[in-house]
Amino acid sequence: MQTTELSVLSQVHHWLSTQQPVYLITVLKTWGSAPRPVGSLLAINAQGELIGSVSGGCVEGDILERVLQGEFKQVSRLRYGVTKEQSERFGLPCGGILELLLEPLQHVEQVAPAVQALKNRQLIQRNVDLRTGQITWKIPQKDSALSYDETHFSQVYGATWQLLIIGAAQASHYLASFALPLGYHVIICDPRVEYASSWQVEGTEFTQQMPDDAVLHYIKDARSAVVALTHDPKLDDMALLEALNSPAFYVGALGSKQSTEARRSRLQELGITPQALEKLHAPVGLPIGSRTPPEIAIAILAEMMAIRANLLNQAQGKIQLLRQCVAA
Known part of the structure; x- marks a missing residue:
């Protein structure tokens, strides 16, 4: 059985190889109760087919509707569950907030290195310039948690469990x-x-x-x-x-x-x-x-x-602590 990451990215690779535009959505951050962890993936093609999940609720349906309406032309950051009304509308747990990254993709090269790395249990880092949507790849020395700021996004793929x-x-x-x-x-x-x-x-x-x-x-x-x-x-x-x-x-x-x-x-x-x-x-x-x-x-x-889970929490905690030190 493939891992969730590999299943989603392999399907994205297939869609792109058949000239179908794809929208890749990644969970950037969660506050309070959230049904899916940071790094979770959802992909939607131009025909409205989905694979993966970012909420397990109605968030996927709302994103799909907005995609089919042609709302997203460039890299976008989305928030769900900011208000009580949104939480109830989108089926999020009480107090849950999601921040998501949505990327319109056109070419297989935008995911191919990650698919290959996951298949080979090798690490590869995907970096996205949030201003231009440009994607670059890097071989990291070690695994690391997802990170982002106002201009850049970085996620390490590979080394499946x-x-x-x-x-x-x-x-x-x-x-x-x-x-x-x-x-x-x-x-x-x-x-x-x-x-x-x-x-x-x-x-x-x-x-x-x-x-x-x-x-x-x-x-x-x-x-x-x-x-x-x-x-x-x-x-x-x-x-x-x-x-x-x-x-x-x-x-x-x-x-x-x-x-x-x-x-x-x-x-x-x-x-x-x-x-x-x-x-x-x-x-x-x-x-x-x-x-x-x-x-x-x-x-x-x-x-x-x-x-x-404790190992992952420790890694994410160290990243957050580092960010706070840099900001200070």
Whole structure:
């Protein structure tokens, strides 16, 4: 399954390649309650077809109506939900305000580099001059939050989130199935022939590499997670030895408290430092009383979502703090 960004931008690329003008809308900023986060995308073609979302309410309908009426000839910034009447009209939560960037696009080159970067899990920065609409591209050194001011807009695309699952047992089926619609590229690693032959979750990638080799091959950045679910120390520990020293934002392992303590002791004996062990989430998942495979999968993804959101909030907070320092 493609991520939301890739789905929207791929469709934009297709429309532009068939000579259809496209309007790309990006969430710049939100105040109060907002249904879609900063960076969310919506695209509308000249025939009124839509892909993506910026509100989940009536904002999309209003923008579509204005697009079809030919209102937008150049880059525009829009605000919705400024008044109580607007909030009620456009279906925004109480107190929610959206600031949006709308860009009329004509050429595939205006999105092609981002599509390629997303497909390759590479970072690329799209910069827009809000006065002229001119787009330039840059290879950034690291991921960063969306930023803008009165004259310029910048957004980094690429490095889609990925999840490496060690083991192809029943819990892995549910974890993979639930992770796909959350925007993860899911890789299953299991060198055991009997499990490889029964894997049937469409949209996932399967590898029979040894777990440590799989971690080294796939886990290159902080938009990656590793979850070990085999219950076999020979396989799980191999993956954890590499994952705990990797840039992955989340490393988890299935097991009881007793087996987790035994695992921690083994990993320390194998050279993992106490600092690296602090990265291990085990027993894996939020403690919500999960027992069945689908419940375990939900607990794992809930914990991953909480950690991922906190990382993104920290990054956005640093950007905001930097802006305040510069303004002062």
